[in-house]
Amino acid sequence: MAKLTVYGTPVSTYVRTVRLLLEEAGADYTLKGVDIFNGESQSAEYLAKNPFGKIPTLEVDGELLYETTAITDYLDTVLADNKFSPSDPMQSARMRQIMAIIDSYLYPNAILTIVIQRLIVPTQGGKTDEDKVKNAVAPAKTAAEAIESLTVGNKYLLGSEVSIADFYLIPVFIYLSQTPEFEAITAQTPKLLTWWDEVSQLPIVKKVCA
Ligand SMILES: N[C@@H](CCC(=O)N[C@@H](CS)C(=O)NCC(=O)O)C(=O)O
Known part of the structure; x- marks a missing residue:
């Protein structure tokens, strides 16, 4: 099997998306820290890997791949025979x-x-911008309700098999559920709440998103 290296900060939602897939596939990989909070992701060395300075980037036997959709699609194919993508x-x-x-x-x-304003800004000595948070609730609610309308929600978003969609939403819900706005955003999404109760207890979620 190819040597897989994920570049990124473990707390990043998109890095977690990729790692959830890797863990669920039982893959061997290395996580190489690239800190987005101290400018490392904007260093010349990292920009040579990913010109947008975003994480994650995946290195496969020396070949670089960025953008989480491309990475998860690739890993699903090579590691899991596409079992994380519905065949229908x-x-x-x-x-x-x-x-x-x-x-x-x-x-x-x-x-x-919402998460940056509620969970990050105060830890850095700043003050939450309440207007920004307030203005973000309605569009976040629209997005959650749109996903609700597309999901089965039991046990996974698209049915009995876990898919890349779950790996995308879990890391977002991990953080969003720690904010007071979570209740309003998910007030009309009972299927997502049932799904969340179930998937938030999965061992890979506890491992990757601890
Ligand atoms: N379109 C990118 C987005 C990745 C992304 O936004 N990553 C965030 C961390 S979750 C990041 O790198 N933030 C640092 C920054 O924007 O400088 C992807 O799908 O991989």
Whole structure:
């Protein structure tokens, strides 16, 4: 098997997405720390691996791959015979749709705004920008409800088999559930709450997202 190295900070949601897949596949890999909080991800050395300075980047036998959708797609194929992607074309499209909703609408509002403002800013001596948080709740709620409408929610988002969509949403919910806004955002998403009760207890989730 190829030598796999994941570059990134363990607390990053996207790094966790990749690691959840790797752990669920039982793969051997190395996590190489690239700190996004001290400028390391903007160093010339890291920008040579990923010109956007984002984490994660995957190195496969010396070949570099970035963008989490590309990484998870690749790893699913080479490590798991695509078992983390539904074989039914519409279900597979639903999985990609959920991932795109998370990338475009949930992550920016839930993580970049609510979680950063509520959980990170105060630990750095700053003050939560309440207006920013307030303005992010409605779009985050819309995103959660859109995912709710596409999900089975039992046991996993798309049914009995875990998929890449689960690996995307779990790390976002880990942080969002620690904010007071989680209740409002998930008030109309009973299937997601049932799903969350179940998946948050999984050993790989406890291992990767501890
Ligand atoms: N489109 C990228 C997004 C990755 C991303 O935003 N990663 C965050 C951490 S969760 C990051 O690198 N943040 C550091 C920064 O924006 O400088 C992907 O899918 O991999």
